[in-house]
Amino acid sequence: MAGSLLRKKSGLNPLLLTRFLSSPPVPAFYGNGRTRRSLATLAFEEVRTSTEKPYVYTAFVLHGLLGSGRNWRSFSRHLLPLLSNSSDWRMVLVDLRNHGKSAEIEGLSPPHDLTNAAQDLANLVKSQGWAWPDVVIGHSLGGKVTLQFAESCARGHYGESAALPKQLWVLDSVPGEVKTESSDGEVEKVLQTLQGLPLIVPSRKWLVNHMMGLGFSKSLSDWIGSNLKKSGDQETWAFNLDGAVQMFNSYREMSYWTLLEHPPKGMEIDIVRAEKSDRWDPETVQRLESLASREQGDFGGKVAFHILPEAGHWVHVDNPKGLLKIVGPKIAAL
Numbered sequence: 001m002a003g004s005l006l007r008k009k010s011g012l013n014p015l016l017l018t019r020f021l022s023s024p025p026v027p028a029f030y031g032n033g034r035t036r037r038s039l040a041t042l043a044f045e046e047v048r049t050s051t052e053k054p055y056v057y058t059a060f061v062l063h064g065l066l067g068s069g070r071n072w073r074s075f076s077r078h079l080l081p082l083l084s085n086s087s088d089w090r091m092v093l094v095d096l097r098n099h100g101k102s103a104e105i106e107g108l109s110p111p112h113d114l115t116n117a118a119q120d121l122a123n124l125v126k127s128q129g130w131a132w133p134d135v136v137i138g139h140s141l142g143g144k145v146t147l148q149f150a151e152s153c154a155r156g157h158y159g160e161s162a163a164l165p166k167q168l169w170v171l172d173s174v175p176g177e178v179k180t181e182s183s184d185g186e187v188e189k190v191l192q193t194l195q196g197l198p199l200i201v202p203s204r205k206w207l208v209n210h211m212m213g214l215g216f217s218k219s220l221s222d223w224i225g226s227n228l229k230k231s232g233d234q235e236t237w238a239f240n241l242d243g244a245v246q247m248f249n250s251y252r253e254m255s256y257w258t259l260l261e262h263p264p265k266g267m268e269i270d271i272v273r274a275e276k277s278d279r280w281d282p283e284t285v286q287r288l289e290s291l292a293s294r295e296q297g298d299f300g301g302k303v304a305f306h307i308l309p310e311a312g313h314w315v316h317v318d319n320p321k322g323l324l325k326i327v328g329p330k331i332a333a334l
Contacts, residue, residue: 040106040108042097043069056089058135059135059137060094060121061091061093062145063096063100067142074320079091079327096120098244098247114251117145121145135334139316144170144256147170149165150264171272173271174279174280176256191244191248193211199237263303270303271304273285274315
């Protein structure tokens with residue numbers, strides 16, 4: 001595992017302590033020095049306010065389709081000071097399989113679906129010898145990976161040692177099956193366009209201009225361009241496109257209404273809908289409002305439903321302060 005620690009100079013805000021780490025497929029060692037098994041695990045970053053004492057609580061943060069953990073770096077840095085005893089917390093920004101630095105890791109075998117994406121998180125916990133996360137936050141594709149992680153954990157798929165998160169945050173991610181007629185097809189068009197491009201493109205400027213020429217907005221084209229990385233004198237993708245397409249198909253097919261209707265005891269599932277997002281149909285909204293209005297039973301968990309005003313799908317970019325106001329107090333109350 002390679003790592004580096006970026007520190008602010010003395011006297012400056014200590015908020016920006018970030019460790020950049022990756023976990024290649026290496027043997028997992030435990031306290032007695034014996035190797036139990038080898039796991040191909042994910043690349044990740046840690047964000048903390050201080051490393052002077054051990055952390056107590058952990059929140060995993062999962063990005064969306066074609067993104068990476070770094071997309072949530074700024075949000076995580078601003079969330080930490082809102083938490084009581086912020087130095088007790090660490091944010092683990094994960095690169096999901098086929099994305100970011102995890103796209104370079106061998107051993108994350110197909111099928112590239114939500115079940116295996118969630119299993120990767122469990123493998124990461126086990127390979128690092130960590131306690132299980134207290135909170136899992138997921139945006140878009142990452143939101144459904146979050147739900148799958150909780151569901152698999154509740155069913156005992158990760159073993160007896162696995163502990164359920166106390167809170168799940170599902171950010172602008174429809175929990176049910178995504179019907180074709182409920183989508184404007186923009187994501188599909190982007191994926192089809194990228195699949196038609198060469199693996200190596202001349203430059204980021206060329207890609208942005210090409211996407212805009214096909215009718216995509218400048219902001220979307222710029223974001224697609226941000227997913228390029230240098231390969232010698234050329235640019236190539238920072239994600240595994242074919243694998244990401246498979247994950248998107250799984251995202252559309254999977255439904256987690258059963259989990260929401262019967263949340264495990266001690267867990268709160270918070271769904272955040274972006275006010276201006278076009279991903280929500282009236283039936284889904286009404287169903288979530290009904291679940292959120294139920295009295296919490298003696299044997300079950302809780303569902304909460306929030307509206308983030310003045311925000312489209314990119315919640316952490318469109319209204320980060322509003323999102324912090326929703327998320328921060330609830331995590332701080334744990």
